[in-house]
Amino acid sequence: MISEIHLPTDRFAAPKITGLKIKNMIWGKNGTGKTTISNCIKKEYDEEYDIRLFQGFEKIVGRDDKLDTIILGEKNNELNERIKEKKVVLKELENKRDELLDDSGDGLLPEEKEYNQKKKNLKK
Known part of the structure; x- marks a missing residue:
């Protein structure tokens, strides 16, 4: 299970997200960092887990x-x-x-x- 996510400090005030559960939801307005968080998860845990991100039909x-x-x-x-x-x-x-x-x-x-x-x- 993923327990924490490290975030880029140039875009986020907190350097990581902790306290994650088995299932977590990411939502927010456009431009708030949902895709960045998803990409951080993929970058950090892709070798350990089969992570696939939907990034638009194009x-x-x-x-x-x-x-x-x-x-x-x-x-x-x-x-x-x-x-x-x-x-x-x-x-x-x-x-x-x-x-x-x-x-x-x-x-x-x-x-x-x-x-x-x-x-x-x-x-x-």
């Missing part, structure tokens, strides 16, 4: 417009966001590559063409 539900699907699960949603970021990087690299390619349509960089031409000349 953390566990995502969308994939290309497949017209919904992604469920925090890890899946995080992975989908990373995939989107990588796709942006890939598109930027493809655009840079296309800028370097000439208009001949053969997919070779000018340096590659020059190398191939010199290689042919050498063989002749």
